[in-house]
Amino acid sequence: MTTSVPDKMKVPGALWEGLKRVELDRAEVVRRAALPLTVLKDDTQISTAQFFALFRAIEAVSRDATIGLRIASGLDGAVMPLAFVAAQHARDFRDALNRVARFKRLCTPEDVVLVEDGDRSDIVFRWPHAAPDSIPYSLVDATMASLVELGRRGTSERLIPVALALARPEASRSALERYFGCQVRFNAAKDRISFRRDDLDKRFVTYNRDLLEVIAPELDRRLEHHLMSGSVAEQARWVLRRRLTAGRPDIRSVAAELAMSERSLQRHLTDEGVSFQALVSDTRHQLALEHLSDASLTLIEVAYMLGYEDKNSFFRAFRQWEEQTPSEWRVANLANRSMNG
Secondary structure (H helix, E strand, O other): OOOOOOOOEEOOHHHHHHHHHOOOOHHHHHHHOOOOHHHHOOOOEEOHHHHHHHHHHHHHHHOOOOHHHHHHHOOOHHHOOHHHHHHHOOOEHHHHHHHHHHHHHHOOOOEEEEEEEOOEEEEEEEOOOOOHHHOOHHHHHHHHHHHHHHHHHHHOOOOOOOEEEOOOOOOOHHHHHHHHOOOEEOOOOOOEEEEEHHHHOOEOOOOOHHHHHHHHHHHHHHHHHHHOOOOHHHHHHHHHHHHHHHOOOOHHHHHHHOOOOHHHHHHHHHHOOOOHHHHHHHHHHHHHHHHHOOOOOOHHHHHHHOOOOOHHHHHHHHHHHHOOOHHHHHHHHHHHHHHHO
């Protein structure tokens, strides 16, 4: 699977602090995960597979099916990564979730997708470098709980999700429903948490505009540096995602932004087994699916956001990608989400 997110991360310091607060020996967890003890240092990087192994070790050492909830609910803003600090001081819950979606990949190679449809908003987490069924249950729980904690602490209210869908067999239902406050659906197509759209409009009592004006530019700088640290194809894809709205970028403009010659960029892409035209097409394809999942965008708006001069050109390209029209894909996607939610 192609992705613009490099498969590398540093274990968040908040996780080590979380283990301390639930009285788990982090060295024992690391050994159980078959990872070198150097991961306890801030500068050691690991892959998605190793990160998953760490959470499976946490489950094994704790012997607690709800350990993910305990870790996430036991943390506070003082130990959270800078990306979550920015979210905690956002204007409202929606702003906070959008900041999490943008900056979460600074902590882990993970995509956060927020889709607002009607009176509810669905949040889905994707790990581009792993199969959906390989995500440790405790990691899913901790991730979902971190959003609930963010909303509850920011609004100073006990926000209750509309629904929680988990792609795993039923277990610990009572504990999960007691914490989240809503019914939990097991054996779902994907892990998903949903909030009322009105709840996303709720102002944060922790809103700090001055702090955000300092933190946000620094996070943007770190994010761009992080994404540009991958392969040349990943770097080019990141440039394309940002520039497509202004029209179809040519290889010369992308090379210039990457501070290399057109010939050098072409050579690197060839070495990595991808052509520039294929990269443009694949990036547009992925962005098209993301934009079409947002029911608030019209088809003309989606075409424009992908850099097409007219809707017909977009329709022809989409038929080649999905063998159906954008409208047909959107209807099927919404129907599938309705069946699974």
